[in-house]
Amino acid sequence: MAQRSNSSERKYPCEQCPLMKRDAFRDMEAKEVAFMSKFKRGELTVDKGAIVLAEGTRNPHLFTVLIGWGFRYKLLPDGRRQIVNFVMPGDLVGLQGSLMGEMQHSVEALSGMTLCVFERGELMSLYRDHPDLAYDVTWLTAREESMLDENLLSVGRRTAVERLAYLLAFLVKRGDAVGLFNGASQVLPITQQHIADTLGLSLVHTNKTVRRLVDRKLLRWRDRGCQVLDIEGLKELSRWDGGTETIRPFI
Structure with a gap:
């Protein structure tokens, strides 16, 4: 059974945050790091399959993902998942x-995860006293909207093969930028059911689509996930240019 453990102890103090070592993220000023250290309440560790946040619930905390993968989803009354x-x-x-x-949605751990925990009630002090960090929050929400725009385009106008190619290229590019592969082979910890629920395809249709990309030697399906073999080939197939590289903030 999936477990979650919340602790006020800090294995990763803000001053030694591993995300600050990544080129993908902007540098924080000393005063910002000091504020974040006070804002942070601890760390939450969850097992693969744990529900981090549930649709329809209230939670006194905000979280920043520090380690691992997860996904956001919504459910229909009959259990169908998007x-x-x-x-x-x-x-x-x-x-x-x-x-x-x-x-308005749920979040589930796709792998074991570690999250930084912040007190929701202190959010206004961030807006009041640290406008640069407040801008970062706005930037993150705008970026989420941009990603959803691209996903909607994919589901609405790309063919099944193009949808899958885009999804895999998109996940590999994002994961590589934040160190989720650490120089190892680009294996995404997803099942074909995850793909079906993302792309709005039946599981049978998803399996056939996966096989078409396997036949083109763009990916290999493994027991622990999907290994991408040719991200440039996936980008070309999906007609996606990879987006613009931008140094991004985090909270």
Whole structure:
């Protein structure tokens, strides 16, 4: 059974945050790091399959993903699931619940995860005293909207093969930027059911689409996930240019 453990102890103090070592993230000023250290309440560790946040619930905390993968999703009353996006190190989760009272989607751990925990009630002090960090929160929400725009385009206008090619290229590019592969082979910890629930395809159709990309030697399916063999080939097939490289903030 999936477990979650919340601790006020800090294995990763803000002053030694591993995300600050990544070229993908902007540098923080000393005063910002000092504020974040006070803002942070501890760390949450969850096992693969744990529900980090549940749709319809209220949560007193915000989280920044420090280690691992997760995904956001919504459920229909009959249990059908739509995965709306994937979360990776540096992503902020729980802001929606902070501003709207309750969560409008759920977040599940795709692998073991470590998250930094922040007190939702202290969010206004960030806006009041640290406008640069407040801008960062706005930037993160705008970036999420941009990713959802691209995902909607994919589901609405790309063919099944193009959708899958885009999704895999998109996940590899994001994961590589935040160190989720650490120089190892680019294996995504997803099942074909995850793909089906993201792309709006049946599991049978997903399996056939996967086989077409395997036949083109663009990917290999393994027991622990999907190994991408040719990201440039996936980008070309999906007609996606890879987006613009931007140094990004995190909270």
